[in-house]
Amino acid sequence: MTSLEPTTIGKRAAEILKAMQAHPAYARLTDASMKYSPCWATFTGYPTISKWNLEADGGPLLVEALRVLALKAAVYELTGGDERAAELLVPDPVDEMIHAVLAQFTLMTKLQTDLGLLFPHATELESYTYTRGCVTDDYYAAAGWGEQPLRYWLDSREVNRRLVILNGLYQQVGIGVDGRSHNIDFDTVPDNWNPVGAAS
Incomplete structure (x- = not known):
């Protein structure tokens, strides 16, 4: 099993995200995820964002969801398929957008097949206990994506x-x-x- 050093995870996650963005299906994936917005009617995730606005917040949340999916895929790969380790703690609004992306089942399957990756997501392993400064934040920083937008990364x-x-x-x-x-x-x-x- 590979060590879970943030620099190792972050570097691999950044590579995975770049590979996703270079894939011919990426534009369709992001477009389809945004078109899924009529099904975003939840009461406990997006509404926790102050003055939540679908049009203004949808795009930035999609960016965060794709970054987290890349982090989860990196952890899963580098731990030899450890689902528990890959079920990173993330804030509720970002987690809900992850669900919107994963709802694009055909496109995500194509990306997984073509890139030789698995984007793990196990709701039975989810824990809504994201805390600022946890290992997810360390991995995110190590990926070189800059500061997390605190509007969405709610403790x-x-x-x-x-x-x-x-x-x-x-x-x-x-x-x-x-x-x-x-x-x-x-x-x-x-x-x-x-x-x-x-x-x-």
Whole structure:
């Protein structure tokens, strides 16, 4: 097993990202991932970003997701396929964008086959405990990608604080904790109902 030195992981991750970007399917992958945005309707990841805006934040989040996928692939490769080691701690908003990229199953399969890589992702191994200064940050820095945008790289403590606020607001409109339920009865809403501020 190769040592998990940040410089080793970072160097390999940077190579992987460059190989992804050079692949003929890369433009289609990024385009398709952005077109997946109607399915980004989550309550616990993207909304934890202050003044979240799909148009402004989608592109930068995609960059971060692709970088993390390259880091995970490097760890997986350099540890001889250790899925646990490769399931890096990442902030919730970035993790949600990773899901949007991985939803492009055909394109990701093609990239994996053509580049001889595996982009690991195991939800049962995920832990929402990303903390600033953890090994993920060390790998990111070693890849030479500069400073992480702190707008998206939210520490889990801050995410949890924001989720308390969000859940309080959700409750006011009948949405349950983390958006896992609601008490809206669509059969009782008139066909011509138009909430204040909604498009006509």
